Amino acid sequence: MNNAFNESVLDGLKQSYRGKVRNVYEVDNDRLLIISSDRISCFDHILPTLIPEKGKILTRISVFWFNYLKDIMDNHLIATDTKDPVVSKFIGANLMQELKDRIMLVKKAKRMDIECIVRGYLSGSAWKEYQKSGSICGIKLPPGLKESEKLPQVLFTPSTKAQDGQHDINITEKEAEKVVDGLLPGVSGAELVKKVKEKSIKLYKKASEYALSKGIIISDTKFEFGIDNGEIILIDEIFTPDSSRFWDKEKYSSGGAQPNFDKQFVRDYLISINWDKQPPVPELTEDIVRKTRERYIEAERRLCG
Numbered sequence: 001m002n003n004a005f006n007e008s009v010l011d012g013l014k015q016s017y018r019g020k021v022r023n024v025y026e027v028d029n030d031r032l033l034i035i036s037s038d039r040i041s042c043f044d045h046i047l048p049t050l051i052p053e054k055g056k057i058l059t060r061i062s063v064f065w066f067n068y069l070k071d072i073m074d075n076h077l078i079a080t081d082t083k084d085p086v087v088s089k090f091i092g093a094n095l096m097q098e099l100k101d102r103i104m105l106v107k108k109a110k111r112m113d114i115e116c117i118v119r120g121y122l123s124g125s126a127w128k129e130y131q132k133s134g135s136i137c138g139i140k141l142p143p144g145l146k147e148s149e150k151l152p153q154v155l156f157t158p159s160t161k162a163q164d165g166q167h168d169i170n171i172t173e174k175e176a177e178k179v180v181d182g183l184l185p186g187v188s189g190a191e192l193v194k195k196v197k198e199k200s201i202k203l204y205k206k207a208s209e210y211a212l213s214k215g216i217i218i219s220d221t222k223f224e225f226g227i228d229n230g231e232i233i234l235i236d237e238i239f240t241p242d243s244s245r246f247w248d249k250e251k252y253s254s255g256g257a258q259p260n261f262d263k264q265f266v267r268d269y270l271i272s273i274n275w276d277k278q279p280p281v282p283e284l285t286e287d288i289v290r291k292t293r294e295r296y297i298e299a300e301r302r303l304c305g
């Protein structure tokens with residue numbers, strides 16, 4: 001499989017940030033152009049292997065959800081068409097096809113430097129923390145819960161945002177308040193966290209109800225928020241297989257790991273080859289690339305039709 005996408009040179013635009021997955025360009029003081037590559041990251045490292053078309057799938061899924069959920073919260077999306085007049089002048093004719101479905105022109109926000117994680121089921125780092133302490137991010141849970149079990153209530157479990165190679169750390173709401181304090185003049189960290197918590201849970205409830213009707217359980221997901229013109233808005237990506245755990249509703253059964261349409265497949269592979277999670281980061285085999293790609297395609301097919 002070729003035609004996987006990693007880097008791009010845009011006419012007259014400087015890349016201001018290279019994320020694990022996205023290349024970010026500054027259009028002007030108010031707007032960013034975000035291009036989703038086919039890179040995949042796992043255990044906080046960028047893998048050397050690309051997943052062809054993954055960036056297009058992520059962009060289309062995010063755009064779908066931004067529209068579906070805009071009654072709950074405003075988001076950063078301005079345009080996603082490469083032919084948009086603001087965007088097209090930076091994209092040479094040779095790149096039009098390659099960048100189709102990969103770009104988002106967005107409002108540049110002052111980012112809240114926390115990951116807003118919402119969980120409906122017990123999995124991942126929450127399952128690990130629960131086994132050790134019986135709680136998650138300082139929230140006490142009932143004893144005897146099984147891996148992947150539906151939680152008694154939807155939880156908001158923030159974490160720090162770590163640099164490439166560092167781990168995000170689960171934090172309490174109090175700690176999250178300190179991180180965002182001062183970001184919006186006149187609004188306390190406590191008020192900001194209260195607001196994004198309430199919105200995060202609403203977004204999760206509406207999206208997971210929809211996804212369930214399409215055969216997908218959204219176990220948990222991550223949002224990022226930022227401030228634009230004094231308002232909190234939703235930024236980055238939303239309810240994608242990179243930012244969420246998508247489980248197969250038909251095959252769901254608590255008490256272990258779940259068949260999924262997300263990155264877990266790649267994590268499982270990296271665990272199976274005993275990678276020590278330190279560089280050098282191993283390549284994925286052709287078979288793993290193909291099966292990962294199929295999972296992302298299936299997630300999009302079910303969610304967006």
Ligand SMILES: Nc1ncnc2c1ncn2[C@@H]1O[C@H](COP(=O)(O)OP(=O)(O)OP(=O)(O)O)[C@@H](O)[C@H]1O
Nearest residue numbers: 019020021022024076106107108109111162235236
């Ligand atoms: N509207 C926005 N305004 C400002 N920053 C944004 C906006 N939307 C997304 N971002 C930031 O752009 C970057 C997107 O790149 P990517 O998702 O690949 O990064 P990442 O490796 O996950 O990095 P990070 O750890 O910083 O999230 C992220 O840092 C994200 O927080």
Ligand SMILES: [Mg+2]
Nearest residue numbers: 019020021236
């Ligand atoms: Mg990211």
